[in-house]
Amino acid sequence: MDRNGWVCRSSCVSLVVGLLGCSAPPQDESNVGRANQALLGDPVGGVDAALLTEAKAAFQNVETINDGVGPIFNERSCGGCHANGALGGAGENIERRFGRFVNGLFDPLASSGGSLRQLFSLGNFNNPNLPAASQGRCQPGNPSLCCVASDVNPSQATVRDVGRLTTPLFGLGLVDAMPDSFFDALAAQEPASIRGVVNRVPVVLPNPGDPTQSVNSTRVGRFGWKAGVPNLLQFSADAYLNEMGISTQSCFQGTSILAFAVENAPNAPGGSSLEGCDDLAPAQSAENVAAGIPRTTDDAVGPCGASRTEIQDDVFLFAAFMTTLAPPARDLSDQTAITRGEPLFTSAGCAGCHVTVAFRTPANPFPVDIGDGSETARVPGNFVFHPYSDFLKHDMGSLGDQIGNAGDSLAVTRQMRTAPLWGLRFRNHLLHDGRATDVPTAIRAHAGQGAAARDAFNRLSTTDQHNLVQFVRSL
Ligand code: HEC
Numbered sequence: 001m002d003r004n005g006w007v008c009r010s011s012c013v014s015l016v017v018g019l020l021g022c023s024a025p026p027q028d029e030s031n032v033g034r035a036n037q038a039l040l041g042d043p044v045g046g047v048d049a050a051l052l053t054e055a056k057a058a059f060q061n062v063e064t065i066n067d068g069v070g071p072i073f074n075e076r077s078c079g080g081c082h083a084n085g086a087l088g089g090a091g092e093n094i095e096r097r098f099g100r101f102v103n104g105l106f107d108p109l110a111s112s113g114g115s116l117r118q119l120f121s122l123g124n125f126n127n128p129n130l131p132a133a134s135q136g137r138c139q140p141g142n143p144s145l146c147c148v149a150s151d152v153n154p155s156q157a158t159v160r161d162v163g164r165l166t167t168p169l170f171g172l173g174l175v176d177a178m179p180d181s182f183f184d185a186l187a188a189q190e191p192a193s194i195r196g197v198v199n200r201v202p203v204v205l206p207n208p209g210d211p212t213q214s215v216n217s218t219r220v221g222r223f224g225w226k227a228g229v230p231n232l233l234q235f236s237a238d239a240y241l242n243e244m245g246i247s248t249q250s251c252f253q254g255t256s257i258l259a260f261a262v263e264n265a266p267n268a269p270g271g272s273s274l275e276g277c278d279d280l281a282p283a284q285s286a287e288n289v290a291a292g293i294p295r296t297t298d299d300a301v302g303p304c305g306a307s308r309t310e311i312q313d314d315v316f317l318f319a320a321f322m323t324t325l326a327p328p329a330r331d332l333s334d335q336t337a338i339t340r341g342e343p344l345f346t347s348a349g350c351a352g353c354h355v356t357v358a359f360r361t362p363a364n365p366f367p368v369d370i371g372d373g374s375e376t377a378r379v380p381g382n383f384v385f386h387p388y389s390d391f392l393k394h395d396m397g398s399l400g401d402q403i404g405n406a407g408d409s410l411a412v413t414r415q416m417r418t419a420p421l422w423g424l425r426f427r428n429h430l431l432h433d434g435r436a437t438d439v440p441t442a443i444r445a446h447a448g449q450g451a452a453a454r455d456a457f458n459r460l461s462t463t464d465q466h467n468l469v470q471f472v473r474s475l
């Protein structure tokens with residue numbers, strides 16, 4: 001968060017993204033044409049330039065210990081990871097998760113900080129405001145030294161160092177705009193042998209712009225390798241906390257949301273961080289603490305007004321930035337191979353999960369909204385796009401990463417979201433742990449519900465395999 005700059009909830013009343021205004025939805029063809037011409041990272045439709053500048057700056061802003069980075073974290077800006085090809089892209093960063101199975105059920109070792117193992121800690125730093133209780137405990141004679149241990153693989157973890165590659169964000173605002181019923185219909189159409197699971201999850205941080213969302217309502221999870229997150233706003237708060245160590249409170253219709261307000265402590269043996277050593281963001285005021293907000297929360301709005309909806313500013317701006325990202329344009333330069341590869345993609349069974357059907361945003365998509373009408377980002381209505389994913393979870397057998405939520409069976413932890421294939425050619429690592437660097441290797445790792453398509457691919461002639469891969473690389 002930049003405490004000096006672009007946050008202006010009350011003064012930005014005119015900052016409404018006017019995309020297509022209230023006029024009649026444009027024809028599909030014009031939308032498709034525009035998507036095809038877009039450069040990677042371009043905004044989709046006509047976005048309010050001032051909000052886009054502000055949102056983009058927030059997404060790439062490098063945060064510091066003074067802003068609240070830490071005590072443990074993976075990076076210091078969204079853009080530091082999401083950067084391949086353009087801001088918002090995939091990334092080189094491969095995160096690590098751990099867990100274990102007890103009586104066949106997944107245990108994320110919540111007491112050891114949950115399944116994500118943050119890669120960095122603040123280490124040793126001087127903290128002039130260290131409370132008396134912690135003074136001198138890191139180094140006798142130096143009362144202001146903080147020492148934050150690193151997150152480790154807990155000794156009980158039997159599943160460890162599972163990689164999670166950074167995914168690209170292009171076009172995801174369009175996916176956010178799709179109603180649940182669309183995903184239900186996709187699942188219903190799939191052959192029973194490879195039918196995906198619609199992953200309905202509780203909404204923790206609702207988008208105030210969407211009247212169908214409220215705290216603890218359910219929505220189809222569609223984001224992340226496990227389709228575990230229901231909307232871009234929630235992913236933003238989640239990533240701010242879990243990737244960057246910046247904890248935020250939000251308010252939704254008078255309800256205070258603290259799910260992303262609690263700092264992650266390092267799980268080193270003996271090791272929660274010392275009181276006051278979470279980072280150097282100012283402690284919360286006594287008034288906010290009285291309102292239930294942890295003293296260490298890095299940014300909070302305070303007591304929630306009766307009906308006022310407040311989403312912490314940066315979180316909204318991240319979601320606004322992602323909402324504006326256009327899908328990657330196709331690259332049709334290898335025309336002959338692509339034309340031959342397209343039917344093979346379907347006949348080999350790839351399209352059973354990487355569906356070729358057209359997605360179309362609703363006529364009037366709900367905006368991603370801060371809640372008081374002052375700032376809004378909205379994707380165009382009736383916009384047709386092709387992500388080549390059903391966003392459903394499939395049992396991928398040995399490719400599944402065996403990470404899940406508490407109580408998930410082994411079979412559930414093998415389920416992965418069908419990875420969208422659009423923009424694949426801008427990536428240099430593939431699959432959830434980045435193990436593959438080319439498409440054939442990624443295909444050959446498919447197992448479980450993906451095994452039949454993998455085998456069909458392997459049976460193709462070398463030329464046909466090449467054509468199919470060229471089709472995938474054109475998406
Ligand atoms: C340390 C690197 C890193 C940083 C920093 C980071 N991300 Fe990510 N991002 C990832 C990884 C890894 C994934 C895949 C996570 C998963 O599914 O387990 C991801 C996935 C996502 C997704 C889901 C995309 C999809 O394919 O469904 C969104 C949305 C997202 N990040 C937004 C953000 C925002 C907003 C920020 C800044 C607050 C951010 N990320 C910061 C690494 C990062």
Ligand code: HEC
Pocket residue numbers: 194348349350351352353354394396399400401416417418419420421429430431432433439442443446449450453454457472
């Ligand atoms: C049963 C559903 C299913 C079928 C059928 C299927 N896939 Fe996949 N595909 C997935 C899932 C799920 C993932 C993500 C797996 C992971 O990384 O754990 C994936 C990942 C991929 C990736 C890597 C994408 C990335 O972002 O890293 C490629 C490339 C791919 N599939 C191509 C194909 C092709 C080509 C076919 C046909 C030969 C095919 N898939 C058939 C479900 C399927």
